[in-house]
Amino acid sequence: MDLLEYQGKQLFARHGLDVSAGKAVTSVEEAVVAAEQVGYPVVVKAQVLIGGRGKAGGVKLAANPEETREHAGKILGLDIRGHIVHKLWIEHASDIATEYYASVLLDRSAKQPLVIFSTEGGVEIEQIAEESPEKLVRHHVDSLKGLSRQEALQIAIDGGADDDVREGVADALVALYEVWDKEDATLAEINPLIVTPERQVKALDAKVSLDGNALFRHPENQDLSDTENEDPIERKAKEQGVQYVKLDGNIGILGNGAGLVMSTLDVVAQAGGQPANFLDAGGGSDAEKVKQAVELILANDAVKAVLFNIFGGITRCDEVAKGLIAAFGEIKPAVPFVVRLDGTNDVQGRTLLEEAKLPNVHSASTMNEAAEKVVELAKQTEGAGA
Amino acid sequence: MAVLVDNDTRLAVAGITGREGSFHALNNRRYGTNLVGGVTPGKGGQDVEGVPVFDSWADAMQATQPNTAMIFVPPRFAADSILEAAAAGVSLIIAITEGIPAHDELRVYNTLKRDHPGTRLVGPNCPGILSPGKASVGIIPASFFTPGNVGVVSRSGTLTYQIGNEIAQAGFGCSSIVGIGGDPVPGSSFVDILELFQADEETELIVLSGEIGGSAEEEAAEYIAESVTKPVVAYIAGFTAPPGKQMGHAGAIVSGSAGTAAAKARALEAKGVRVGRTPTEVAEIAVQMLGASSSSPVR
Structure with missing residues (x-):
């Protein structure tokens, strides 16, 4: 679960990281009031889950109410690479002497948390990591012990932090690790971590990803993230506990198990088709869940044909067939379906479908055959202008 | 065994x-x-x-x-x-x-x-382990598998059934099917299970089924080149998956190639592992290699 900058900064502040005073607003009027409260000059910052906000005109300095009004008006509603700005963060502007970089993340390969620090902060950190990796300090932490103050200080020294701010950087690293540890984050990143002319160390930006599986420990974090920019179908799927990701093609896909669904997308693409979605109906899907899944897939107008690819383990093929029959009874889909059922109770499932004689439902006996058939049908439907 | x-x-x-x-x-x-x-x-x-x-x-x-x-x-x-x-x-x-x-x-x-x-x-988040004809611990639908000489290790459950079933239909069986799960910190990696299959007398060929994310497949490729003498056929799911909503730069800094399916397939092929493009092709390659190495299929 990815957090907006201001949400990340609120978590930072909770764990003692220094951030500027600010307010989140959703209108020009609120922006002007907030700017007075935090004190001029202020920075008006678009709150969207995508990088490069500055270059897209989503971050502007304002010295007075007129400028705040002008910038807030322009940035609200701005489309930054597909993300519409619904929220602004109005922050007291900071003077910057130096820009550093700091992050803590889960290193899946080492199976330990990794702290990264560099004195070359700013937007080009990825490039620096590639071209001059020696400018980044990487330090694995023993997760059973946590990051000690001494370790953090050593990271600051090894990374070449200015002498007079080493202590401040160490404090910031300890606090950032605490955010990662205590909030069940998978990533906590500050870029830039700035040093002010007064030699204060401060987080000027925040990128935090929280583990959705750990939210039961953090009820206060439940409602974070960028809900306004979520795809409406994806949001509905989430409410129903179904894994759905919208894609750009025209072939709706339903399968069981993430690996098999990913594989289905691949096989459809190899057959010359373009998947419209990823949908994992999960293990043990019953008829009702399958019906809901069909509704989700067809909520996307781009869908011209649908492929059901089921290999039943816990999932029973007869339940899938019942769900499809129930869905056809209520929704009466206008597009063709290709259904491939294998695994637990497959014979019963296929028999149910045959007996139901659903209009425009084709069966396939293998995954490859199913993919070829659905691609062909999608082309026909598209050609017929449906 | x-x-x-x-x-x-x-x-x-x-x-x-x-x-x-x-x-x-x-x-x-x-x-x-x-x-x-x-x-x-x-x-x-x-x-x-x-x-x-x-x-x-x-x-x-x-x-x-x-x-x-x-x-x-x-x-x-x-x-x-x-x-x-x-x-x-x-x-x-x-x-x-x-x-x-x-x-x-x-x-x-x-x-x-x-x-x-x-x-x-x-595991966690795995379908368990099945040694056909001997024991089953977990949720793998055992009726689709017969005893034999193919060892299967996989991050995904249903994909394992798909591949295992195609191998079974071609007349071959499995020594063991091990689901290691798809979570960020699995208890056992591909490398751990490859080591067991390499040492297992019954296993003549190993099928490795991976997917996007992390670097477990790349690490498996290195290990196969150094320590596995048995033939390995691999499958990677997720070639058309859109890049995950990656946040910040830290993930890309660590994983380098960002764990894409193409990068994983390249890493395996560079070490001489044959990679099937579909589950069916994986089964075909496996059957073809087994046919070449043993005189009669083991059911």
Whole structure:
């Protein structure tokens, strides 16, 4: 679960990281009031889950109410690479002497948390990591012990932090690790971590990803993230506990198990088709869940044909067939379906479908055959202008 | 022979009194697995169709000496159940539970490494392990598999069934099918299981089924080049998956190639591993290689 900058900064502040005073607003009027409260000059910052906000005109300095009004008006509603700005963060502007970089993340390969620090902060950190990796300090932490103050200080020294701010950087690293540890984050990143002319160390930006599986420990974090920019179908799927990701093609896909669904997308693409979605109906899907899944897939107008690819383990093929029959009874889909059922109770499932004689439902006996058939049908439907 | 579960398995199940836990535990027993007990705090003294239930792993160990634990408890209790089973002396722990917090997985992995180096964890979020004709621990639909000489290791459950079924239809069977799970911090990696299949006399060919994310497939490629003499056929799912909503730069800095399917397939092919482009092609390559190496298919 990815957090907006201001949400990340609120978590930072909770764990003692220094951030500027600010307010989140959703209108020009609120922006002007907030700017007075935090004190001029202020920075008006678009709150969207995508990088490069500055270059897209989503971050502007304002010295007075007129400028705040002008910038807030322009940035609200701005489309930054597909993300519409619904929220602004109005922050007291900071003077910057130096820009550093700091992050803590889960290193899946080492199976330990990794702290990264560099004195070359700013937007080009990825490039620096590639071209001059020696400018980044990487330090694995023993997760059973946590990051000690001494370790953090050593990271600051090894990374070449200015002498007079080493202590401040160490404090910031300890606090950032605490955010990662205590909030069940998978990533906590500050870029830039700035040093002010007064030699204060401060987080000027925040990128935090929280583990959705750990939210039961953090009820206060439940409602974070960028809900306004979520795809409406994806949001509905989430409410129903179904894994759905919208894609750009025209072939709706339903399968069981993430690996098999990913594989289905691949096989459809190899057959010359373009998947419209990823949908994992999960293990043990019953008829009702399958019906809901069909509704989700067809909520996307781009869908011209649908492929059901089921290999039943816990999932029973007869339940899938019942769900499809129930869905056809209520929704009466206008597009063709290709259904491939294998695994637990497959014979019963296929028999149910045959007996139901659903209009425009084709069966396939293998995954490859199913993919070829659905691609062909999608082309026909598209050609017929449906 | 087979790997990890066989006729010597003595299984106890955490969460055996739950609906899913009892269904699959009894399914495993019907397959022939020696199910000796179950653990549910507060329900000690009860039984599930004759299987004695204990309050703790220590009690279960004292009364029934299980050597294998299956974890079927809800995600928030799973980490502690795994560590409790390890502390009681269970040497193989298979965690089926899906949705365990990543930080809990990290704590479990590093605690086992430090305090119980002899304990092997497979999973979590995995379908379990099946050695056809011998024992089944988990939720793999056993009826689709026959005994034979193909070892299968996979991050995905249903994809394993798909590939295993195609191999079975071609007349070949499996020594063992091991699901390692798709979570960020799995207890066992591809490398751990490859090592077991390499040492297993029954296994003549290994099928490795991976997917996007992380670097486990790249590490497997390195290990195969150095230490595996048996033929390996691989499959990677996720070529058309859109890049995950990656946040910040830290993920890209660590994974380099960002764990794409193409990068993984290249890494495996660079070490001489044949990579099938569809599950069907994987099965075809496997069957073709087996046909060349043994005179008659083993059913």
